[in-house]
Amino acid sequence: MRVLPSLTLNQRLGVLALALGALAVFANVAPGHTIKLNARELLISVDRKEDHVTPAELAAWIIEGRNDYRLVDIRDEKAFADYHIPTAENIPLATVLDGALARTDKIVLYGDGAVHAAQAWMVLKGRGYTRVYTLLEGLDAWKDEVLFPVLPQSPTPEQEAAFERSVQVAKFFGGQPRAATAPGGPPMVMPTQAAAPVVAPPTLPAGAVPGPRKKREGC
Amino acid sequence: MSAPFYKLGAFGDEANLIVAFFIGIGFGFFLERAGFGSAKKLVSQFYLNDLAVFKVMFTAIVTAMLGVTYLSWVGFLDLSLVYLVPTYWIPQVVGGLVLGVGFVVGGYCPGTSVAATATGRLDGLVFVLGFAAGTLGFALAFPLVAGLYTAGDLGTKTLPQVLGIPYGALVFGVVLMAVGGFVGATWLEKKMAPKAAPATATE
Numbered sequence: 383m384r385v386l387p388s389l390t391l392n393q394r395l396g397v398l399a400l401a402l403g404a405l406a407v408f409a410n411v412a413p414g415h416t417i418k419l420n421a422r423e424l425l426i427s428v429d430r431k432e433d434h435v436t437p438a439e440l441a442a443w444i445i446e447g448r449n450d451y452r453l454v455d456i457r458d459e460k461a462f463a464d465y466h467i468p469t470a471e472n473i474p475l476a477t478v479l480d481g482a483l484a485r486t487d488k489i490v491l492y493g494d495g496a497v498h499a500a501q502a503w504m505v506l507k508g509r510g511y512t513r514v515y516t517l518l519e520g521l522d523a524w525k526d527e528v529l530f531p532v533l534p535q536s537p538t539p540e541q542e543a544a545f546e547r548s549v550q551v552a553k554f555f556g557g558q559p560r561a562a563t564a565p566g567g568p569p570m571v572m573p574t575q576a577a578a579p580v581v582a583p584p585t586l587p588a589g590a591v592p593g594p595r596k597k598r599e600g601c
Numbered sequence: 602m603s604a605p606f607y608k609l610g611a612f613g614d615e616a617n618l619i620v621a622f623f624i625g626i627g628f629g630f631f632l633e634r635a636g637f638g639s640a641k642k643l644v645s646q647f648y649l650n651d652l653a654v655f656k657v658m659f660t661a662i663v664t665a666m667l668g669v670t671y672l673s674w675v676g677f678l679d680l681s682l683v684y685l686v687p688t689y690w691i692p693q694v695v696g697g698l699v700l701g702v703g704f705v706v707g708g709y710c711p712g713t714s715v716a717a718t719a720t721g722r723l724d725g726l727v728f729v730l731g732f733a734a735g736t737l738g739f740a741l742a743f744p745l746v747a748g749l750y751t752a753g754d755l756g757t758k759t760l761p762q763v764l765g766i767p768y769g770a771l772v773f774g775v776v777l778m779a780v781g782g783f784v785g786a787t788w789l790e791k792k793m794a795p796k797a798a799p800a801t802a803t804e
Contacts, residue, residue, distance in 0.1 A: 395660075396780045402667045403776025407769040411673040416681050 417508025424507060433503065434518040435490055437527045441551050444469055451488040454478075456502050465572045467492065467517075467524060468555065478502050485511050492517035492524070529557025529573070604678040632716040640708025640717065640724055647705050650793040652786035663779045670772050691753035707731070 389397065427433050435443075443451070444467070455462050455470040462472040473482050475498055483489060489511065491499040499516040506514045517524065526532075531548040534541055549559045556573025606612045612620065635657045636642040645651035672678035704710050709717060709728045717725025739746070761768045 392783075396783060399663050399667065399776050400780055402671070403663075403773040406667065406670045406674075406772040406776075407767070409670050409674040409769040409772070411670060411680050411768050415679055 417505060419504065419508045424504070434516045436518045437524045438548075438551075440467070440490065440517055440524075441528045441555065445551070445554060451490055452483070453490050454483070454492070456491055456493050456498055461494070465521075467521070475502055478506060479509060483511065485509075486513075487511070488513040488515075490515045490517055492520045495520045495522055525557075525572075528552060529555055530560050531557075532560050604672065605682050608682045609679070628712070629716050629719065632713055633720060637713045638717045638720045638722065638725070640722075643710070643713060644705060644708050648793070649789055652790055655786055656783055659779045659782055663776055666772060666775060670769070685757045685759065688755040688758045689751060689753050690755060692749050692751075693753075695749065 440453070444453075453467060453470040455466045455472050456475040456478065457472075458474050459472060462470075466472065470492075471482075475493070478491075483506070489506070491502050491506075491514065493499045493502075496516065496519045499520055503514050503516050528548070529552055531545065531552050533545045537545065545559070552559055603609060603611065607617050632638065636653060637657070642651065643654060646654040669678060669680065669683070673680045700710065707714075707728050709725060711732055714725050714728040714732060718729050719725075743750070761771045764771065766774075
């Protein structure tokens with residue numbers, strides 16, 4: 383058995399390679415940024431509409447002052463500063479995995495439209511976040527349905543009653559109803575955002591359809 | 602995880618080209634210093650009396666493999682982002698045979714022919730011109746060979762996946778192969794050297 387000092391440089395390098403190779407057997411080289419999705423589970427949850435909340439549902443949650451979920455705005459900081467849904471926190475799309483969200487959180491994601499939130503939704507699902515939802519059709523739908531609701535032409539009495547409620551909701555969030563007929567209509571002026579985070583309003587009477595009692599500043 | 606730098610956004614496109622330029626210079630320099638600017642040295646490989654090509658290339662493979670493994674292990678490199686050439690086994694077998702024949706006949710492989718040209722060797726330059734003409738010919742004839750080009754598509758495959766063994770075990774296996782190969786190559790060189798004198802091997 384030869385000892386190390388008597389070896390040539392090449393032989394020593396060979397021994398080093400062998401040692402590193404033997405140690406590499408224990409290497410954990412699991413990729414850090416990949417996700418694993420169960421395609422079937424994903425498609426079924428989308429098909430059952432378990433992947434989203436509607437703007438009306440979200441509006442009701444905010445009015446009720448529910449705090450069992452986190453509303454996450456995945457747009458950039460500037461867009462968030464210009465307008466965001468009350469109670470939302472800003473976690474830009476590229477940073478959703480950076481540790482601000484926990485796997486046990488119930489999370490509602492939204493962007494301007496539907497696509498970015500759905501992409502973030504899929505990434506979070508793949509990372510084992512089980513209770514992730516998107517706001518259906520994003521801020522666009524939030525504007526159309528919650529902030530600036532439209533009374534359908536020749537409405538039925540039920541539609542009219544529903545519209546009355548949505549007008550109250552719209553006013554609560556600082557929007558206003560639009561007339562159905564005017565194509566241009568009054569411009570949709572986004573409510574200005576209060577600098578301070580919006581405080582959740584008082585809870586609704588149990589079982590009531592969202593009907594805010596009091597308008598808070600800034601929301 | 603901060604590497605691969607380019608894919609994780611540390612380099613832009615321009616910086617990437619600059620880095621590639623310097624890596625290329627280093628690659629060319631060491632190819633030349635290993636003696637691979639000479640067709641005689643390169644083809645000695647096939648007469649089994651100088652296995653420097655085998656040793657250098659396998660050393661490079663083992664060094665890079667261990668480096669990548671350990672960088673990944675300490676969490677610096679995301680291996681899943683390292684680009685892997687997809688396997689199209691039929692064209693790759695055909696291409697390997699063409700390259701092998703061309704290597705023995707012409708005395709160079711593509712990279713070493715460029716290194717030889719840079720050192721002023723005329724045969725290297727002829728090889729590079731042939732290599733460019735062949736590439737152009739392939740491009741022009743592509744419609745005829747398009748079917749071959751994508752035949753035998755197996756997707757992106759790695760040996761640990763195909764063999765169903767852990768990544769680290771494969772790394773160790775390759776190191777064993779390499780070190781065994783070096784020992785065997787040195788033995789073979791000694792055995793072959795008296796029979797085939799370098800002067801008569803290639804000229």
